[in-house]
Amino acid sequence: MTVPAVRVHSLPGRRRRRLSSSLAGWGYATPTAAFVLIFFVVPIGIVARMSVSDWKLFTGDQGWNSGKNFQSAMDDNLLWPAVWFTVKYTVVTTVILLALALGLALLVQESNRWTGFLRTSFLIPSALGLASASLLFYALYSPQSSPLLGFTDKPISFLGTPMSALWSTVALIVWRYAGFYMLLLLVGLQSISGDVYEAATLDGANRWQTFRRITLPLLRPSLALSTIMCVTGSLLAFDQFYILTKGGPDNSTITIVQLIYNSAFQGRNDLGRAAALSVLVLGVLLIINVVQFRGLRGKEN
Amino acid sequence: MLRTPSRVLTGALALLFLFPLVWAAVASVSPQAGTAQVHTWGFGNYQTLANYQAGITQYLLNSTAVSLMTVAFTLIVSGLGGYAFAMFTFPGRNALFLVTLAILMVPYATLLIPLYVLLNDLGLQNSLVGLSLVLTMFQLPFAVFMMRISFESVPAELRESALVDGCGNFRALLRILLPAVRPGLVTVGMFAFLAAWNDFITPLVLISDSEKAPLPLAVANMRQQVMGIVDYGATEAGVVVLALPCIVLFLALQRHYVRGFMSGALKG
Numbered sequence: 001m002t003v004p005a006v007r008v009h010s011l012p013g014r015r016r017r018r019l020s021s022s023l024a025g026w027g028y029a030t031p032t033a034a035f036v037l038i039f040f041v042v043p044i045g046i047v048a049r050m051s052v053s054d055w056k057l058f059t060g061d062q063g064w065n066s067g068k069n070f071q072s073a074m075d076d077n078l079l080w081p082a083v084w085f086t087v088k089y090t091v092v093t094t095v096i097l098l099a100l101a102l103g104l105a106l107l108v109q110e111s112n113r114w115t116g117f118l119r120t121s122f123l124i125p126s127a128l129g130l131a132s133a134s135l136l137f138y139a140l141y142s143p144q145s146s147p148l149l150g151f152t153d154k155p156i157s158f159l160g161t162p163m164s165a166l167w168s169t170v171a172l173i174v175w176r177y178a179g180f181y182m183l184l185l186l187v188g189l190q191s192i193s194g195d196v197y198e199a200a201t202l203d204g205a206n207r208w209q210t211f212r213r214i215t216l217p218l219l220r221p222s223l224a225l226s227t228i229m230c231v232t233g234s235l236l237a238f239d240q241f242y243i244l245t246k247g248g249p250d251n252s253t254i255t256i257v258q259l260i261y262n263s264a265f266q267g268r269n270d271l272g273r274a275a276a277l278s279v280l281v282l283g284v285l286l287i288i289n290v291v292q293f294r295g296l297r298g299k300e301n
Numbered sequence: 302m303l304r305t306p307s308r309v310l311t312g313a314l315a316l317l318f319l320f321p322l323v324w325a326a327v328a329s330v331s332p333q334a335g336t337a338q339v340h341t342w343g344f345g346n347y348q349t350l351a352n353y354q355a356g357i358t359q360y361l362l363n364s365t366a367v368s369l370m371t372v373a374f375t376l377i378v379s380g381l382g383g384y385a386f387a388m389f390t391f392p393g394r395n396a397l398f399l400v401t402l403a404i405l406m407v408p409y410a411t412l413l414i415p416l417y418v419l420l421n422d423l424g425l426q427n428s429l430v431g432l433s434l435v436l437t438m439f440q441l442p443f444a445v446f447m448m449r450i451s452f453e454s455v456p457a458e459l460r461e462s463a464l465v466d467g468c469g470n471f472r473a474l475l476r477i478l479l480p481a482v483r484p485g486l487v488t489v490g491m492f493a494f495l496a497a498w499n500d501f502i503t504p505l506v507l508i509s510d511s512e513k514a515p516l517p518l519a520v521a522n523m524r525q526q527v528m529g530i531v532d533y534g535a536t537e538a539g540v541v542v543l544a545l546p547c548i549v550l551f552l553a554l555q556r557h558y559v560r561g562f563m564s565g566a567l568k569g
Contacts (some may be wrong), residue, residue, distance in 0.1 A: 017388075024470055025389025029397060032382030032445060036401050039416065040437035044407070046415035107311060114308065120555065121315035127551035131498020131517040132543040136325050138524070139533045139540070144333075147324055175321065236408045239501045243521055259306065260410045264417075265506065271414055278411035285408065 017231065035159070047298060049273035057269035069276035073263070082254045090234035097174050098226055104250035106215075108182070109189055119186075123179035130176060134243035137172040141244075162252035165245045169253070173239060181226050188222025189215070225297035234287065258280055302353045329365045329537040346534035350542065351536070356511045357542065361518040363429060364498055367515055370433035371497035375440045379489055381439075383448025383482075384474055386542045388405050388460065398445070413506040420507060427510045435507065435548050451485030452478065491554055495547055498556065516543055 026033075052220055054062040073079065104122055108115040125133065139145055141158035148156065176240040190216065200210045216223075238257040241247060246256040254262075260281070264274035329346050350357045386398055408569045416435055417426075425431030455478055464530070479486070511522065521537030524531045 021389050022391040024390030025385045025394065028381045028389065029391070029394070030381075031378040032385070032401060032441065035378055035396055035434075035438050036397070036404070036442060039419075039435060040407075040412070043419055044413035046418060048409060050415060050418075055512075075442070114311075116435075118315050119313055120552075121318050124548060125318060126550065127495070127547040128322075128544050129495070129501065129517060129547065131499060131501035132520060132540055133538055135517075135543075136321055136540045139536050140321055140324065141326070142531070142533050144531075145534055149326070162547050175318065179318070209473075229340035236410070240409065242501075242505075246385055257408065257410045260414070261502075261506070264414050271418070274414050278408065278414060280413050281408060286406065289406065298532050 008232050016116065016187065025204050026179060028174060033152055039148045047079070047275045047278060050272055050277045052276075053272050055270075055272040055275070057271055069270075069272040072270075072273050073277040073280065076259070078251060078254055082256055082259050083253070085166075085253060086235055086237070086255045089170070089253075090118060090231055091291045092166070093170055093173055094227065094230045096170060097177055097221070097230055100174060100178050101222075101226065102185055102219075104178060104182040106187040106211075109186070111166070119179075119182075122182055125176050125178075126180040126183075128166045128176065129237045131243060135173060136242045137168070137175075141168055159245055160249060162249060165249065165253050169244055172244065172257055173234075177230075181230065184229075185222050187217065191216045219297070223291075227296065228292050231292065232285065234300065322548075325537050325540050325544070332567070333534055345396050346532075346538035347542075349535040350523075350538045353519070354521075357516075357519075359491070359512065360514060360516045364512055364515040366516075367429050367433050367436070367504075368494050370430065371436045371440065373494045374433060374437040375444050375489055375493040376486060378437065379444035380443060380479070380482075380486065381449045382445045382453050383485075384450040384478070386445065387452030388470075394441070398449075404438065404440050407500055410438070413503060417506055418423060419525065426509055427513060428506050429508075429513060432504055432507050432515075433497070435503055436500060439448065439500075440489075440493045440496060443492060443561050447485050448482065451482040455481045491550060492549065498547065499543075515541040 030297060050061075052067065054065040054068070056062070108119045108122070128136070133289040140148065143157075146158075148158075157164060159165045195219070196214055197210065200214050205213065236257050237255050238261065241253050241255055242261075243256055247258055256277075260274050260277050262268070263272050265278060330342055330344060333343055347357075382401075382418075386394060413435075420426050420428075420431045420435070423431070425434070459477060459481065460473055497516075499517060501517050501521070504515050507515055508518065511519070514522065516539070520536065520543060523535060523539065
């Protein structure tokens with residue numbers, strides 16, 4: 001796996017050193033290159049081919065089918081509700097999560113023992129896997145075992161209506177990720193120099209003005225990174241809905257990725273259609289990310 | 302001045318975050334109708350978990366094997382890769398680095414469908430090794446990036462002096478540079494462990510044999526054990542078993558994790 005520096009005696013010193021440096025570099029980079037090639041580049045090629053082929057789970061590749069997969073993916077009457085639901089979920093999650101994370105970051109900005117305890121408490125849920133957290137909330141929301149029902153006489157249905165299922169899932173995600181985004185924003189907050197705040201105080205700025213005119217603009221890079229991560233993560237949501245709502249009630253909480261999974265492995269077993277759908281998702285995601293980068297950078301200047 | 306009221310408020314907020322975890326731990330051993338622990342406190346729910354299908358030991362073993370393999374692969378590949386990217390110039394270096402980072406841009410689901418077919422072709426279907434290799438690939442963007450900046454932040458004199466002393470570059474890597482980049486390796490290893498231990502959709506797609514399921518998949522499947530009736534007690538016990546190693550690891554490495562995050566990961 002590793003190639004020691006190869007010595008080629010006949011070449012002049014400098015060229016020889018450069019050549020041996022290239023060889024050694026490639027030697028060390030080979031495992032990375034092999035992984036990226038076999039498990040990333042090749043699969044991208046396969047998914048591209050799959051998306052234009054008649055390719056079922058159990059029969060394999062049956063050859064070119066001239067865009068029928070895209071047609072069938074677009075004709076699915078669950079597609080647009082799923083797109084709409086995913087977008088709605090993404091907006092709600094991103095707004096609530098980032099606002100809360102910013103609040104928490106401001107709260108624990110100073111370093112002392114108490115804020116240390118607070119930081120740890122907010123961060124601990126981030127150590128859990130998303131699937132574990134979803135299972136935990138699945139029990140927490142269940143009519144049989146929920147401790148949250150003790151407070152009211154009327155049973156609350158956390159996952160029973162489309163609206164409550166959405167908000168219950170958002171609550172789970174906020175609980176799981178608030179600490180993580182708090183940490184990201186804390187990094188940004190701590191890179192703002194104390195002098196700037198001091199100057200603001202000297203100029204007679206109050207706390208709100210300082211936050212509005214100094215903290216927020218200088219925090220923009222961290223906020224931009226958090227927004228991009230949160231939007232991308234939410235658009236690709238799967239685990240939480242697969243475990244918590246199974247897409248229900250009445251298919252009201254099906255996300256795009258669930259649609260891809262269902263096309264490929266549940267019911268239809270149509271890999272070609274799932275591939276077509278995931279190629280579309282990949283394309284849309286790239287566009288969204290380019291727009292986000294542009295937009296967030298544009299504002300920065 | 303406003304210390305006490307603000308402490309009460311922030312303390313309540315902290316408890317709100319801790320509550321679900323504490324509740325799961327307590328509920329898993331408390332009496333509850335419809336579970337294996339009906340009248341008294343005890344470990345009946347863990348008993349259920351232990352006897353579920355292949356038994357929790359099997360699933361724990363699967364998860365441990367997958368996590369350790371993923372950590373090992375990730376450390377080896379990203380350690381060598383980071384060294385290559387940081388210390389050598391070679392043709393295709395930037396292209397390879399960019400393609401590695403591009404893994405982040407592609408949704409898991411998009412890759413898992415072709416990987417399901419590819420692993421079949423490679424004879425790695427339904428195998429924990431195949432699962433670990435795929436999980437390693439998902440770790441590479443972060444791991445290679447992290448190791449690259451770790452190596453780049455080692456003073457150049459340190460490496461040069463090692464080479465002048467007559468070590469080959471592999472011995473320089475082993476003897477002198479690895480100790481210097483240990484914080485980076487710990488961060489990468491911990492992230493790889495947590496990701497592999499917790500991943501759900503990858504084994505859901507790639508592992509169809511329930512004996513080979515890692516723990517998150519096994520606990521999620523357990524809910525469908527009896528038609529319509531879910532044993533919430535066993536689910537709570539499963540969550541505790543799943544969460545415990547993560548929380549212990551997190552608390553043990555918290556200082557390191559937070560510091561590594563703040564100094565390294567965001568500098569680039």
